[in-house]
Amino acid sequence: xxxxxxxxxxxxxxxGCKQKENPSKQVEQTKDTTQFFQVSQYIQQQIEDxxxxxxxxxxxxxxxxxxxxxxxxxxxxxxxxGQFITTDINKPDLKKYYIENIFYDQTTKxxxxxxxxxxxxxxxxNIEILLQEDGQTVKRIFIRKFLTYPDSSVIEQLSWKVSExxxxxxxxxxxxxxxxxRQTIVVWNEKS
Numbered sequence: 001x002x003x004x005x006x007x008x009x010x011x012x013x014x015x016g017c018k019q020k021e022n023p024s025k026q027v028e029q030t031k032d033t034t035q036f037f038q039v040s041q042y043i044q045q046q047i048e049d050x051x052x053x054x055x056x057x058x059x060x061x062x063x064x065x066x067x068x069x070x071x072x073x074x075x076x077x078x079x080x081x082g083q084f085i086t087t088d089i090n091k092p093d094l095k096k097y098y099i100e101n102i103f104y105d106q107t108t109k110x111x112x113x114x115x116x117x118x119x120x121x122x123x124x125x126n127i128e129i130l131l132q133e134d135g136q137t138v139k140r141i142f143i144r145k146f147l148t149y150p151d152s153s154v155i156e157q158l159s160w161k162v163s164e165x166x167x168x169x170x171x172x173x174x175x176x177x178x179x180x181x182r183q184t185i186v187v188w189n190e191k192s
Contacts, residue, residue: 036100037113037129039141040085043160047081050074055188062183072186080186083168084143084158087123089115097122109133123147138162151175164189 050057057077060069072080089098098115105112111131117124126144131137145156157169165187173179 034100036090036095036115038090039127040088042138043084046163047078050077050188057186057188060185064180077186077188080184081166084160084166089124089127110139111135164191
C-alpha cells in the first residue's frame, strides 16, 4: 500500500511539473495586442486632403543659412510629405523594438505619446505625438531619424503641424567631419 501511495505521489509531482512548463510556452506564443498610434495612416489622410483641396502650397528652403522660397505643386508636396510615412513602426518586425510612453503636461494641457528605441540601427529613433487636452485631437507630430551612409551620417528632425504645414531639418556630417544643414518648410493652410 505504501509503494502504491508513493508511486501515486511521484506521478502527481511529475504531471504537476509538466503542467507548469506549458503556461510559459503559452506566454511566448501570445500575440502583441498593444495598439500604437497610426502615424503613417494619419499623415496619409492629411496628404489626401491636400491632394483634393486647391490649397496654395509653398516651400521655404534654408540651406547653410541661405533662404529661398517658391510655390510648389501638389505632386512635389506629396513627394516631400512622403518622408513622414516611409517607415511604419507599427509593422510587427519593427514594433517590437519600440517602447510607448504617455505623458500629460499640466502646464501646456497636452498629452504626449512617445515611441522610442534603443536600437541605433533603426532609421526612426523617436516619434512624439502631441494631443490636445481631450486626448484625441492631434496638434503636432515629431519624428527623429538617424541614417547612415558609407560616406556620411544624417540626422533628420521632422515636424508635422496638423492641417497646416510640415518641416524637415536635415543635418549631414561627412566622414571628414564637415557638416551642412538644410531646413525645408512646406505650408499649405497657413493659420495666423
